Amino acid sequence: MPDQTEDLNILHARHGRYPQADSVEDFRRNLAAVQQRIVQACHRVGRDPAGVRLLPVSKTFDEAHLRLAYAAGCRLLGENKVQEAQRKWEAMTDLQDLQWSVIGHLQTNKAKQVARFASEFQALDSLRVAEALDRRLRILDRQMDVFVQVNTSGEASKYGLAPDDVAAFLEAMPAFPTLRVRGLMTLALFSADALRVRPCFVRLRELRDRLRHCAPDGVSLQELSMGMSGDFEVAIEEGSTVVRVGQAIFGARAMPDAYYWPTADARPPIEDTLLSITPSR
Numbered sequence: 001m002p003d004q005t006e007d008l009n010i011l012h013a014r015h016g017r018y019p020q021a022d023s024v025e026d027f028r029r030n031l032a033a034v035q036q037r038i039v040q041a042c043h044r045v046g047r048d049p050a051g052v053r054l055l056p057v058s059k060t061f062d063e064a065h066l067r068l069a070y071a072a073g074c075r076l077l078g079e080n081k082v083q084e085a086q087r088k089w090e091a092m093t094d095l096q097d098l099q100w101s102v103i104g105h106l107q108t109n110k111a112k113q114v115a116r117f118a119s120e121f122q123a124l125d126s127l128r129v130a131e132a133l134d135r136r137l138r139i140l141d142r143q144m145d146v147f148v149q150v151n152t153s154g155e156a157s158k159y160g161l162a163p164d165d166v167a168a169f170l171e172a173m174p175a176f177p178t179l180r181v182r183g184l185m186t187l188a189l190f191s192a193d194a195l196r197v198r199p200c201f202v203r204l205r206e207l208r209d210r211l212r213h214c215a216p217d218g219v220s221l222q223e224l225s226m227g228m229s230g231d232f233e234v235a236i237e238e239g240s241t242v243v244r245v246g247q248a249i250f251g252a253r254a255m256p257d258a259y260y261w262p263t264a265d266a267r268p269p270i271e272d273t274l275l276s277i278t279p280s281r
């Protein structure tokens with residue numbers, strides 16, 4: 001699909017602008033710059049910036065850089081691969097108030113690990129995973145905040161529920177009392193073009209607004225997790241309450257995005273794929 005390749009190129013060019021953060025000072029500056037952009041986006045649409053949470057995404061960066069981010073004030077980090085997240089968590093248990101948010105697709109056989117170390121899971125998209133997580137969490141006597149991932153782009157992406165399936169999915173959630181549903185999460189269309197990205201965010205908000213009234217007891221749809229380094233301002237304008245930002249804080253990733261959003265010719269083994277947008281085959 002030439003169209004998609006075009007998008008990838010634009011996105012890479014854009015992300016290439018983000019310099020690596022290599023000191024606490026760098027992280028402080030980048031965090032402040034992102035916060036500033038959040039505030040400006042909020043003001044454009046008359047929102048209170050306190051209603052937008054910044055989730056720094058640390059995937060692919062090493063422990064030393066995560067510790068710098070921590071020193072600069074980060075207390076919750078987003079990771080999208082379970083093994084990588086678990087490895088980092090184990091190495092950093094000395095930082096007792098550091099929490100982990102898993103933002104990538106989860107396979108049932110990894111639910112056990114996630115139940116142990118994550119405080120939040122943002123990519124819930126199947127009842128099997130809900131069941132596996134709930135079973136583990138009960139054993140550990142823990143609870144977890146979860147977001148239901150929705151495919152708003154209509155792309156043949158592997159992960160995320162179709163919008164029409166979300167209502168029934170939420171109906172089933174009370175069966176899993178350890179999972180505290182906080183809201184919906186989405187990845188926009190893979191494009192740097194706001195005209196194409198914005199409708200994805202609008203779709204998630206409208207879906208939330210429709211379902212809010214009929215969500216079962218204990219299921220909250222307060223939160224909308226949408227927006228990344230390249231598009232979080234658009235997402236905020238459309239109602240995002242959680243922005244997941246990696247490169248604008250940590251710097252451009254060495255790993256090509258294709259590793260996380262696989263294309264036909266650069267697809268990692270299925271076992272390693274924890275994220276969510278896969279172009280149509």
Ligand SMILES: *Cc1c(COP(=O)(O)O)cnc(C)c1O
Binds near residue numbers: 103187228229245275
């Ligand atoms: C990597 C990732 C992000 C952050 O993307 P950046 O371009 O680094 O801001 C957000 N959400 C998910 C699910 C991701 O995997």
